[in-house]
Amino acid sequence: MTYNRENFELKKKNINRFITLFKGNSMGVIGFYIIVFFLVVAVFGPMIYQYNPQDFNSAHMIEAPSKQFILGTDDMGRDILGALIYGSRVSLLIGIFATLISVFIGTLIGLVSGFIGGRLDSVLMRFTDGFMVLPKLPLIMILAALLGSSTRNIIVVLGLTSWTGTARLVRSQTLSVKQRAFVERAFAVGAGRVYIMLKHVLPNVFPLVFSNTILVTATAILTETTLSFLGLGNPMVPSWGQILRGAFTSGAVSIGAWWYFIPAGLAVIVLVLGFTFLGYSFDEILNPKLRSR
Amino acid sequence: MNINYILKKLFHSMITVLIVITINFFLFRVMPGDPFAMIAKAGNLSAEYKESLSALYGFDEAYHIQYLKYIKQLLTFDFGLSFKYRKPVLEVLGNRLMATLLLAFFAQIFAIVAGAVIGTISAAFRGKKIDVFALGFALLVYAIPAFWLGIVLVLFFSVKLGAFPLNGMVVAGLTHPTTWAYVMDVARHLFLPVFTMGMAIMGGYAIIMRGSLLDVLTEDYITTARAKGFKRRDIVIHHALPNALLPMVTVIAINMGFMISGAIQTETVFSWPGIGRLVYEALMARDYPVLQGAFLVISITVILANLIADILYGYLDPRIKYD
Numbered sequence: 001m002t003y004n005r006e007n008f009e010l011k012k013k014n015i016n017r018f019i020t021l022f023k024g025n026s027m028g029v030i031g032f033y034i035i036v037f038f039l040v041v042a043v044f045g046p047m048i049y050q051y052n053p054q055d056f057n058s059a060h061m062i063e064a065p066s067k068q069f070i071l072g073t074d075d076m077g078r079d080i081l082g083a084l085i086y087g088s089r090v091s092l093l094i095g096i097f098a099t100l101i102s103v104f105i106g107t108l109i110g111l112v113s114g115f116i117g118g119r120l121d122s123v124l125m126r127f128t129d130g131f132m133v134l135p136k137l138p139l140i141m142i143l144a145a146l147l148g149s150s151t152r153n154i155i156v157v158l159g160l161t162s163w164t165g166t167a168r169l170v171r172s173q174t175l176s177v178k179q180r181a182f183v184e185r186a187f188a189v190g191a192g193r194v195y196i197m198l199k200h201v202l203p204n205v206f207p208l209v210f211s212n213t214i215l216v217t218a219t220a221i222l223t224e225t226t227l228s229f230l231g232l233g234n235p236m237v238p239s240w241g242q243i244l245r246g247a248f249t250s251g252a253v254s255i256g257a258w259w260y261f262i263p264a265g266l267a268v269i270v271l272v273l274g275f276t277f278l279g280y281s282f283d284e285i286l287n288p289k290l291r292s293r
Numbered sequence: 294m295n296i297n298y299i300l301k302k303l304f305h306s307m308i309t310v311l312i313v314i315t316i317n318f319f320l321f322r323v324m325p326g327d328p329f330a331m332i333a334k335a336g337n338l339s340a341e342y343k344e345s346l347s348a349l350y351g352f353d354e355a356y357h358i359q360y361l362k363y364i365k366q367l368l369t370f371d372f373g374l375s376f377k378y379r380k381p382v383l384e385v386l387g388n389r390l391m392a393t394l395l396l397a398f399f400a401q402i403f404a405i406v407a408g409a410v411i412g413t414i415s416a417a418f419r420g421k422k423i424d425v426f427a428l429g430f431a432l433l434v435y436a437i438p439a440f441w442l443g444i445v446l447v448l449f450f451s452v453k454l455g456a457f458p459l460n461g462m463v464v465a466g467l468t469h470p471t472t473w474a475y476v477m478d479v480a481r482h483l484f485l486p487v488f489t490m491g492m493a494i495m496g497g498y499a500i501i502m503r504g505s506l507l508d509v510l511t512e513d514y515i516t517t518a519r520a521k522g523f524k525r526r527d528i529v530i531h532h533a534l535p536n537a538l539l540p541m542v543t544v545i546a547i548n549m550g551f552m553i554s555g556a557i558q559t560e561t562v563f564s565w566p567g568i569g570r571l572v573y574e575a576l577m578a579r580d581y582p583v584l585q586g587a588f589l590v591i592s593i594t595v596i597l598a599n600l601i602a603d604i605l606y607g608y609l610d611p612r613i614k615y616d
Contacts, residue, residue: 027429130309133547133599134316137554138572138588142320145576145584222438226558229440230573244441248562253448254459265441272436280432 021285028281034274042088051082053238062250062257072259074243075250080259083238084267090239091271094155095221101159102220103213106166111205113167114174115197125171132164140223144232151234154227158220169212173205180204207286214279218272225268240264298607306600313592318363321585322356372589373582377575382586386568392462393556393567395479396486400559401552403491404498405545409538411495412502416537417529419507428503435496439555443489443562450485457485460564486563493555494548501544506537539610546602549595 022028065072071081113124143157177183178201186196227233228241235242247253247261366373372382408431415427451459458464462482469475509515510533518528553569560569568587575583 027425126305126308127312129305130312133309133550133592133596134313135550135553135588135591135595137550137557138584138591139316141557141572141576142584142588145579146320218436222436225438226440226554229438230557230561231577244438244444248440248444253444254452256448256452258448261441261444265438265445268438268441269433269436273433276432276436 018285022281025281025285027277028285031274031277031279031281034270035278038088038092038271038274041085042092045085046089049082049085051079051086051238053078053083053086053236062252062255062260064257065259071263072257074246074260075252076246080243080263083243084240084263086238087240087243087264088267088271090151090237091221091224091268094151094158094224095217095275097155098158098162098220098224099213099217101156102162102216103166103209105159106163107170107202107205107209109163110167110170111174111197111201114171115178115193115201121171124167128164128167132168136161137223137226140227141230141232144227149227149232149234151237154224154233158223162216162220162223166209166212166216170205170209173208174201177201177204208283211279211282211286214275214282218275218279221275222268222272240268295607299604302600302603306596309596310593313589313596314364314367315360317585317589318360321581322359322363367589372586375575375580375583377578377580377583382582385571385583386586386590389566389568389571392565393560393569396483396490396559396565396567397552397556399483399487400490400494400555401545403487404493404495405541407491408495408498409502409541411499413506413529413534413537415499415503416506416510417525427499431496431499431503433496434492435500437492438558439489439493440558440562442492443485443559446485446489447562458482460562462566482563486559486565489562490552490555490559493559494552497548497551498541498544502537502541505540506533509533509537539606542606542609543602546595546599549598553591553595 062073062075071079071084074080074083109124109128113121113128140157140161143161144154147153147157183196183200186200191199224233224239225241225244228239229245229248231245233239233241233245243264244261247257247264250260252260370383372386374380375382375385378385411427411431415424415431418424418427447459450457458481460482463469463475463478467478469478506529510529515528515533518532519525523532556567556569557572558569559565560567561573564570568591571583572587574580575587
């Protein structure tokens with residue numbers, strides 16, 4: 001009982017220390033607020049702001065911003081602000097769920113590889129390195145084209161192609177945690193391998209995985225936008241990439257209709273930057289190698 | 294240089310090539326919605342044509358026999374026929390290669406130089422305002438979708454200012470009186486795409502350069518140099534920088550995949566007649582043999598680049614263990 005209490009106090013102390021360090025990291029704080037802002041927009045925006053992606057209106061095609069349409073209209077007369085608000089849902093949804101799949105696969109492979117070691121380790125790591133080298137965008141494009149580009153498929157494809165970095169990271173952390181005394185002690189008292197992996201190794205590996213996770217989300221959001229722009233998104237679901245594709249294919253760029261592609265592009269950049277800032281600051285705080293410098 | 298080290302790396306590269314071939318095979322033959330089979334099964338084809346397709350790709354046989362057949366085809370450089378162009382895939386790819394190499398070469402040089410400079414400044418002034426600014430800039434550049442940057446540049450420089458052509462590689466339909474006129478025309482068309490693609494890959498270089506230089510700056514010989522009274526500027530440029538540049542060799546190779554993503558986006562926006570645009574066009578036309586061939590060629594190029602970087606790095610940095 002006392003052991004658990006001590007453990008709890010230690011954890012609480014660590015978390016408090018983390019929060020203090022985080023508050024001092026302006027980059028991380030900015031990233032945090034950016035993500036909170038987009039989360040609020042994604043959750044509550046569509047409830048407050050009426051928008052129907054099927055609401056075509058030939059009388060208002062590519063119209064500049066006005067009182068009626070604050071950010072103008074697209075080539076089918078749809079309100080761009082509404083599409084932006086709905087698009088934040090799609091971006092966050094795809095980004096977060098793709099990351100969950102990716103982190104699950106990466107952690108599983110890294111943990112097993114590092115903990116079991118031996119021949120399994122070399123086979124898994126050869127595969128990981130081989131997969132890591134592959135050019136991701138063409139592979140993702142082909143997968144999305146063959147599977148069909150529903151939101152679910154895009155999430156799965158992004159998840160299946162972005163786990164390599166996490167696997168490498170988890171493996172190297174697992175190797176160092178494995179050497180520590182408490183793992184040896186757990187072995188000595190007869191704990192099983194799966195139990196030790198989940199109860200002792202995973203919690204110690206997790207902080208670094210966490211910062212890596214946030215960076216994976218940034219990449220996933222960026223890739224999803226690119227896929228939609230290249231015509232591989234779901235055309236029935238309004239997303240930022242879809243808006244940008246519409247702007248590109250309708251020739252809005254050559255007539256200088258800035259409202260059609262500047263706000264959507266800025267939304268992508270700011271959200272991706274938010275995740276990148278947050279991930280980068282977590283890495284600086286949690287990675288002892290970076291901190292000591 | 295240890296021959297075993299090279300052989301080991303060569304072996305690893307070959308495994309990776311095999312992974313690519315296997316992925317390619319599974320994607321296009323085994324997955325639901327198998328495109329080749331769909332064509333063969335399509336009703337409006339003559340039985341004769343179906344037969345010839347079937348014989349060519351071996352749809353009727355077991356998967357492992359198809360797989361071996363596929364590898365055999367690849368070994369004889371038979372990548373199949375393009376649905377759209379009705380020409381061998383290899384020929385279609387070959388026609389687009391030079392444009393991409395031209396674009397990628399200049400974009401890489403721009404990105405490496407700019408990335409190294411920004412990373413160096415950032416590391417040299419660690420923790421100062423200029424560092425925050427430089428690092429923030431590198432992260433910002435990373436967050437900008439390449440295709441979007443291309444569109445904005447086209448709007449500003451081509452549509453508004455008329456300073457650069459909208460797209461393409463040369464003015465369409467123009468015959469160039471001299472070779473020099475041709476080169477100048479291409480150069481004018483090259484400027485915006487190179488800048489776009491360069492920006493897309495620069496952020497990564499800057500961040501790695503910063504980290505690498507910070508690592509080197511904590512080493513003992515730097516402290517020694519400082520104790521000897523060398524100027525800070527001299528220490529960074531003459532003592533630390535040469536060693537900090539070493540990891541960049543590997544990073545350039547690792548970044549190849551990123552570069553290809555940049556090329557696909559840039560070439561699509563600027564209608565640049567390279568491999569990247571070809572991938573986009575093949576995707577729109579569902580020209581699967583071209584997609585498959587392009588993926589294979591791109592992947593093997595990336596794997597080769599990584600192999601060369603590994604060997605080069607082992608040569609440049611003798612501390613690498615040849616285990």
